[in-house]
Amino acid sequence: MLHHEITRNILDNLTTSIVFLDLNLNISYLNPAAEMLLQASLRRLEGKSIYDWLTLSEEDIALLNDSLQTGHPFSKREARVFTAQAQELLIDYSVNLLPNKGLLLEIQARDRLMRIEREEELLTRHATARSLVRGLAHEIKNPLGGIRGAAQLLERELTDVELHDYTRVIIEEADRLRNLVDRLLGPHKLPHIEQINIHAILERVCSLVRVESGHKIQIVRDYDPSIPEFSGDKEQLIQATLNIVRNAMQALQESATEHPQITLRTRALRQLTLGSERHRLVCSIDIIDNGPGIPSELISSIFYPMVTGRAEGSGLGLSIAQAIINRHKGLIECNSEPGQTRFQLLIPLEQKNENTGSCLDS
Template identity: 70%
Template sequence: MPYSQSHKQILDNLTSAVLVLDDELCIQYMNPAAEMLLEASVRRLKNRPIEEWLSSSEDELAVLRQSLASGHPYSKREARLVTQTGQELTVDYSVNPIPEAGILLEIQARDRLIRIEREEELLTRHASARVLVRGLAHEIKNPLGGIRGAAQLLDRELDREELHEYTRIIIDEADRLRHLVDRLLGPHKLPVIEPVNIHDILEHVCSLVTAEVGGRIRIVRDYDPSIPEFNGARGQLIQAVLNIIRNAMQALEEAQTPDPQITLRTRALRQITLGAERHRLVCALEIIDNGPGIPEELADTLFYPMVSSRAQGSGLGLSIAQSIMNQHKGLIEFTSEPGCTRFNLFIPLELSHDTSR
C-alpha cells in the first residue's frame, strides 16, 4: 500500500485502532493501538484472512465484502467481536474502502465506556436508595421508642398476669423493628482502619462458614499471593464477604444443588476503572457458586435494601456489602445464570480509603 512515512507516524500515534486490509480482507497494516486491542502484533497477523484473527457474524463479514466491492463506507456501533485469544470486545467501527488498495478499518473499543456508564448508574441508584432508606428508617425509629416506652409503662400498671403477655409482645416486636432499622442505618461508630490482607479475611470467613455448613458445601480457593496489603476496615470487609458467601450457601441449600460448591478467587488487576475513577492496582475477588442463579427480574434492584431472591432472605446483606465496598472506593458487580452466579468485588489497593461516610 503506497503511503508516506508521515502518514504512518500519524496512524501510529492515534488512540483508536486502525487496520488496513487488502482486497482479499487480509491484514496489511495495524497501528500500535490495534495491536494492543487485538493482543497480537502485525508480524503475526499480516496476510492472514479476517476470519482467522477476528471472529464476527457472517452478516458483518458479508457487509464488509459488499463495502469493498461497492466502494461505499459504513459504520457500526456496539458490535461484538472476538479476538484470536478468545477475548470478547464491544466496539464501534468504521469501514472506508481505499481505491485500488483495500479497506481502512477503524475500531474504537466501547467496553471501558460501557463499564463506566454501567458502574456510575449502579452507584447512583445505590446512593439514592440509601438516602431514601436512611430517611425512612429515622422516621420509623422515632415513634418506636414511644411505643416501647408506653408498653413498659402499661405493663407496670396491669394486675392480671395474662395481660402482661400482650405488653411483652409489643416490647419484643418494637425491639425487633428497632434492630432492623439499626441495620438499615448502618454502624454507629467509625471503623478502625488498619493494614489488612484479603486472604486473611477470606480464611477467617471460610472458618466461619465451614463451621456452619459442616462439610455440606465444598469451598474451593484460588488465591493470587502477589496481592499486597491495603488499608481497610477489617471487620466491615469480613461482613461484606460473609454476607455474599452466606447468600450463596443459603441459595445452594434451598435449591438442594447437587455437589454444591463455592469458589473464592483473587487476582490483582492493573489500570481498572471503577465508576469514573481509574486505579493503578485493584484487588479483584470473585465469589462463584453453582446454584440456581438469580432471577432476571431482580438483576437491576438486587443491591437495593429489602430485595432478596430467597424466601427467607431479609434483603439487607447485599445492600450492606455494596455500601462497605463503596466506603473503600470499591464496587460489587455480578453475573448470573443457572449453574453459575459470580459476584466480583473490586477494592483499590493504592489509595487511602475514606470509610467514614
C-alpha cells in the same frame, strides 16, 4: 525527540485503544489501553499480524485492505470481533491512513462503555435506596422511642404484675423494630483502617462457611498472589464477603444441588473504570456458585433492602455488602443463570490518603 516523547506520553495515557499497523498490517505500536483490549503486551505483539490477535469479519478485513490501498478513512460501529483468547468484543473503531507508514486504528470497546453506564446506574440506584432508607429510619425510630418510653412508664404504674407481660411485649417489639432499622442502615461506626490482605479475609470466610455447611460444600480457591495489600476495614470486608458467600451456601442447601460448589477467585485488574472514576489497579473478587440461579425478576433489585428470593431471608445481606464495598470506593455486580451465579466485588487498590484513611466514607 522531545516532540516524539510528548506524543508517546499522550498516546500512552489515552483511554481509547490506539493501534499502529504497518503496510503489511503488522502491529508496530499499542498504547496501554490497546494492550488491555488485546490482552497482550506490545513486546509480545510487535511485528505480528493484526489477524493473529483479532478475528475480524470478512467485511472488516475488506475495509482494512481497501483503506490501505485507497487511503480512504472509515469508521465502523458495533463491530463484533474475537481476541486470541476467544473473548468476544463489541467495538467501535476508526481507521486512518498514515502515508507510507500504515494504518492508525482508534478502538472504543462498546462493552466497556455499556459497563460504565450500568455501573453508574447501579451506584445511583443504591444511593437513592440508601437515602430513602435513612429517611424512613429517622421517621420510624422517633415514635418507637416514644412507644418504648411510654410502655416503661406504664409498667411502673401497674400494680398487677401479670399485666407486666403486656408491657414487656411492647418494649421487646419496639427493640426488635429498632434493631431491624439499624440493620437496614448497615454499619454505622467509623471504619477502622488498616493494611489488608484480601486472601486472609477470604480464608477467614472459608473457615466460617465450612463449619456452617458441615463441610458438605466444596470450596474452590483460585487466588492471584500478585494482589498487594491495601487500606480498608478488615471486619467490614469480612462481613460483606461472608454475606455473599453465605447466600450462595444457603441457595445450594435449599436447592439440594448435586455436587455443590463455591468458587472464590481473585484477580488484579488494571485501568478499570468504576462508575465515573478510573482506577489504575482494582482487586476483583469473584464468588461463583453452581446453584439454581437468581430469578430474572429479582436480578435488577437484589441490592435493595428487604428484597430476597428466600422465604426465610431478611433481604439485608446484599444491601449491607454493597454499602460496605461502596465505602471502599468499589461496587458489587451480579450475573446469574441456572447453574452459575457470579458476584464480582471490585475494590480499588490505590488509596487517596493512606495516612488518614479518608478514602473511605464514614
